Amino acid sequence: MSKDNRTAWEKDRDHVIHPYANFHNFKNEGSTIFTRAKGHFIEDIDGNQYLDGMAGLWCVNIGHGNEELAETIGQQAKNLAYFNTFENSSSVPAAELAAKLAKLAPGSLNHTFFGTGGSVANDTAIRLAHYYFNLKGMPKKKKILSRELGYHGSTYLAHTLTGIKITHYGFDLAPDLVHYLSAPYIYRNGNGMNEQEFCDFLMEEMEQKILEIGPENIAAFIAEPILGAGGVIVPPKGYQKRSWELCKRYEILYISDEVVTAFGRLGHMITSFDLFDIEPDILVLAKGISSGYVPLGATMVSDDIHDVISIPKKENPSLTHGFTYSGHPLACAAGLKNIEILEREGFCEHVKTWGPYFEEQLKTLSDYEIVGDVRGSHYMMCLELVKDKSTKAMFDFDLNISKRVYQHCKKRGLMMRPITPLCVFSPPLTFDKEAIDQTVAIVRESLEATISELKNEELLSTV
Ligand SMILES: Cc1ncc(COP(=O)(O)O)c(C=O)c1O
Structure with a gap:
């Protein structure tokens, strides 16, 4: 992180009160500071690019940077x-x-x-x-x-x-x-x-x-x-x-x-x-x-x-x-x-066409042992994570399971919204087949990484 970027990060950490800030870790983690965005991509202050799986916060429907x-x-x-x-x-x-x-x-x-x-x-x-x-x-x-x-x-x-x-x-x-x-x-x-x-x-x-x-x-x-x-x-x-x-x-x-x-x-x-x-x-x-x-x-x-x-x-x-x-x-x-x-631009028609595909692709993640439910409709979807699928038992709240998946997604270039125990997706309506496939592939890898982490930490049964 450059000196200027570090300064912005510190100013934010010290002076901005963030909605829904989790004070367990905020002082250490601070914020990711975003500087620009185009279509369904968003870029942070260090130049890292992400697919915006949340349309900002369920709102940037026409996509970013519309001139x-x-x-x-x-x-x-x-x-x-x-x-x-x-x-x-x-x-x-x-x-x-x-x-x-x-x-x-x-x-x-x-x-x-x-x-x-x-x-x-x-x-x-x-x-x-x-x-x-x-x-x-x-x-x-x-x-x-x-x-x-x-x-x-x-x-x-x-x-x-x-x-x-x-x-x-x-x-x-x-x-x-x-x-x-x-x-x-x-x-x-x-x-x-x-x-x-x-x-x-x-x-x-x-x-x-x-x-x-x-x-x-x-x-x-x-x-x-x-x-x-x-x-x-x-x-x-x-x-x-x-x-x-x-x-x-x-x-x-x-x-x-x-x-x-x-x-x-x-x-x-x-x-x-x-x-x-x-x-x-x-x-x-x-x-x-x-x-x-x-x-x-x-x-x-x-x-x-x-x-x-x-x-x-x-x-x-x-x-x-x-x-x-x-x-x-x-x-x-x-x-x-x-x-x-x-x-x-026919966004409603676009969502009618690709929404069912997004649902279908996310549902392929149901096989993972920590995915209890995949639900939603069109461009409003979520995964509910569980510790035990058969009993629907939840992970310890303090484990912040969704945040773990989120961190893996972020590392791989995807922003989604972790609301433990949920991983929420509400992308810009510009999301096309390529963006959907990329999102689902990243979530798949992130679930796998999270599962092996949980097993290593003996927080999930290995049998
Ligand atoms: C269904 C619903 N109603 C109301 C609100 C509040 O809107 P705002 O955050 O713009 O005040 C939200 C925000 O997420 C929402 O999802």
Whole structure:
């Protein structure tokens, strides 16, 4: 490492607080500092190249270094980098993007509130749901149903919605707000049920929970169509539709958190309706909306919600919710151009073609003794690692098994996301056959290296 690079590394180590930093080893390891990227390749400060198996963080959907998008951002910065959208001000990109989203989104989701990312968009969804019921004269409707292992972000509210219990440790949550249903995770929660039985079980549990809390006290159910950070969990067939129908029956708003699943990752721009046949009341978007080039999030609401929240009230005629960067012209221009590129370049078709191949190739890794499950859909995949396949026993958490595989992948030129016990893959949608084959070959070698390491350390049986 050169002296300058070492200095940057030290400054980062000493002054940047990293999300999800693991303080067991951070001071020693520090960060890998990335400096440039193109397509699905990324390069670090020492000139090492990697395949980006995570699209940054499930977001760089059109790939890195897209010049057309960079030029649009630059031009918008020159024309109008910023003005607010409060009250009666706006910009052309904000208007155009909101109109485009209304075309893409299902049902009567015609109105968009812009923010800066997924957490803020979920926070907005909950605030608007509460506001809606308050204005409708139903102020008791406040509770939110979420799921264990659901991930919804890191603001106070979004973290409360998040059902990944380990992340709650040491933090406070908004009190008495969220009830967590079981994760639709057949591998660990299925208890020998088939898909249909498991779905019935989950629906029964959901309805029981609704009746126990009282539908008059529940504002909304929030769900990712496929759970992402909590384990790339694909719910049983029919789950999304049936849970949506339950919400309709009990007048509970359905919030579809499509922060990861939208904008091509599953081969569709928006999946709620196209893949799962539901028309949510609120749709939450971020990440792929701007391919991560600029921070942007969106909370879309139905005509019905908009009609209620836009009635002027005597006590306060304004919608008193807003961020300096709501409808940021530069972010909206990036979002608009990004969607144009996704559509023009046929990324959804590309993912529909190569997604099944990616799934099939990753499934060839199931034979390894530490690979308990390979699951996901299209460009949203993971391996779940286990110590014993027959009992599904897990490795000691402190062993950080996925990080071991990650280190081997990294050495071989692949970045994936280790969320112990998972190895997660969510690549740019530019990933082609060559990139898929290279990824799977590197993961194969890395699994083999990890297994022999574990055996040498007597952490895995040699018989
Ligand atoms: C499904 C889902 N919702 C919300 C979020 C939070 O988004 P952000 O990190 O942009 O705030 C994420 C982030 O990974 C996510 O995966």
